[in-house]
Amino acid sequence: MFQFKLLLSKELKSSFSIKGNYILSLAFFSIALIILPIGIGPDKNVLSIISPGLIWVSLILTSLLSLNSLFHDDYIDGTLDLYKISSLSFIEISFIKSLAHWISNFLPLLFITPLLSLLIGLPNNLLIYITLSILVGTPSLSFIGSMGSALTLTLRQHNLLIPLIIFPLFIPTLIFGSGSISSLIFTGFEEIFIRQIYILLGISGLSIAVCPLICNFILDSNYD
Amino acid sequence: MIVRVLSACCERSSHKVFDNISFELKNGQIGFISGSNGSGKTSLLRVVAGLISLSSGTISYGPLFDLNTGHNNDLFLLGHNLAIKEDITPDADIKFWSNFLGSSNKKDALKRVGLSNLKKTPCKYLSQGQKQRLGIARLMVSNKSLWLLDEPTSSLDSDSSFLLKDIITEHTKFGGSVLVSSHSEFLDNIDFKIDLDNKNVSI
Numbered sequence: 001m002f003q004f005k006l007l008l009s010k011e012l013k014s015s016f017s018i019k020g021n022y023i024l025s026l027a028f029f030s031i032a033l034i035i036l037p038i039g040i041g042p043d044k045n046v047l048s049i050i051s052p053g054l055i056w057v058s059l060i061l062t063s064l065l066s067l068n069s070l071f072h073d074d075y076i077d078g079t080l081d082l083y084k085i086s087s088l089s090f091i092e093i094s095f096i097k098s099l100a101h102w103i104s105n106f107l108p109l110l111f112i113t114p115l116l117s118l119l120i121g122l123p124n125n126l127l128i129y130i131t132l133s134i135l136v137g138t139p140s141l142s143f144i145g146s147m148g149s150a151l152t153l154t155l156r157q158h159n160l161l162i163p164l165i166i167f168p169l170f171i172p173t174l175i176f177g178s179g180s181i182s183s184l185i186f187t188g189f190e191e192i193f194i195r196q197i198y199i200l201l202g203i204s205g206l207s208i209a210v211c212p213l214i215c216n217f218i219l220d221s222n223y224d
Numbered sequence: 225m226i227v228r229v230l231s232a233c234c235e236r237s238s239h240k241v242f243d244n245i246s247f248e249l250k251n252g253q254i255g256f257i258s259g260s261n262g263s264g265k266t267s268l269l270r271v272v273a274g275l276i277s278l279s280s281g282t283i284s285y286g287p288l289f290d291l292n293t294g295h296n297n298d299l300f301l302l303g304h305n306l307a308i309k310e311d312i313t314p315d316a317d318i319k320f321w322s323n324f325l326g327s328s329n330k331k332d333a334l335k336r337v338g339l340s341n342l343k344k345t346p347c348k349y350l351s352q353g354q355k356q357r358l359g360i361a362r363l364m365v366s367n368k369s370l371w372l373l374d375e376p377t378s379s380l381d382s383d384s385s386f387l388l389k390d391i392i393t394e395h396t397k398f399g400g401s402v403l404v405s406s407h408s409e410f411l412d413n414i415d416f417k418i419d420l421d422n423k424n425v426s427i
Binding site for chain 1 (some may be wrong): 273274275276277299300301303304305306307308309311312320321323324325326
């Protein structure tokens with residue numbers, strides 16, 4: 001448990017340093033949500049209907065920026081070898097790394113979503129709901145993404161392959177993430193929203209439970 | 225006995241790296257691996273570390289190894305890739321690894337390797353030799369009994385090589401063991417030598 005905390009704080013420290021990923025994610029997410037309404041046009045009715053989709057597609061694109069370096073840097077400089085001979089297993093290592101990825105890349109986005117939602121015409125009363133759906137849904141992006149990062153560990157073209165491998169796996173999160181808010185816009189029934197949030201919770205819980213195990217298997221296969 | 229390797233054979237992408245190597249490293253001993261480029265020095269060290277599996281032969285570890293978890297976590301590796309991050313300072317690096325490896329034993333390792341005046345400088349400003357010395361300081365705080373050193377003198381000057389020799393000798397005095405591969409014969413107190421070119425172990 002002590003090692004767990006130590007490694008998590010090391011990962012977070014490097015993510016939140018000046019050269020860390022979190023600035024890139026914040027900037028990319030903001031830019032995506034600033035230029036999308038410019039491209040679509042200023043019609044507020046159109047924008048407010050598609051705003052949940054815009055937010056969720058931007059979230060998924062943002063996640064790809066930082067997933068490249070999840071394991072690759074540690075593999076190149078030999079840190080992964082030292083983790084391998086330490087008493088922590090790759091299950092714990094990949095859990096910690098995915099958790100740190102979520103904290104440093106998705107949590108900051110929650111704080112600028114209210115500001116950016118003004119630009120895309122998201123109805124104000126839905127702000128709390130979109131925040132909830134991001135909070136519940138994005139852990140699955142980090143944990144599923146870690147599998148893509150582990151699979152492309154030794155490849156030179158890894159940043160091209162990761163999207164191809166994991167985009168299909170992101171689709172359920174995308175459907176229920178944006179669908180939960182869209183259903184509120186179209187029907188106004190909170191109950192439908194809550195059901196979809198439960199599904200999102202299920203997807204995130206399943207990926208938190210299963211993806212580190214798969215990552216362990218994939219990372220171990222690099223040492224044969 | 226710390227580690228025993230019996231008729232080990234290693235293949236990398238269907239190319240035989242080394243064949244029929246046997247040796248036994250006891251507590252307090254230094255094993256020296258020599259051989260030309262590509263003779264499998266790094267592979268042998270990585271096999272002992274458990275990072276590569278053998279294609280045939282066995283490797284067994286002494287009682288200090290944790291048999292319950294299956295981890296051979298009583299060893300530490302200093303390889304070609306030093307696993308030093310650019311932005312971390314030597315001080316923070318030593319602190320992290322000593323805590324991570326579960327030892328509270330810092331005993332001025334940075335001072336010993338002559339990095340005490342650079343301990344607040346980010347590692348990207350260190351030279352290759354200084355990084356190597358940070359790696360040695362890491363070994364000292366690791367509190368592990370088996371050290372696997374892969375070309376530890378490759379970028380060290382002669383003074384640092386002498387220092388490394390002292391540190392290794394001190395480690396063996398306390399019952400630790402060292403398996404070292406190198407081109408330079410900087411150690412004069414080795415217990416046996418594994419010659420990978422001629423495939424023999426001499427004492």
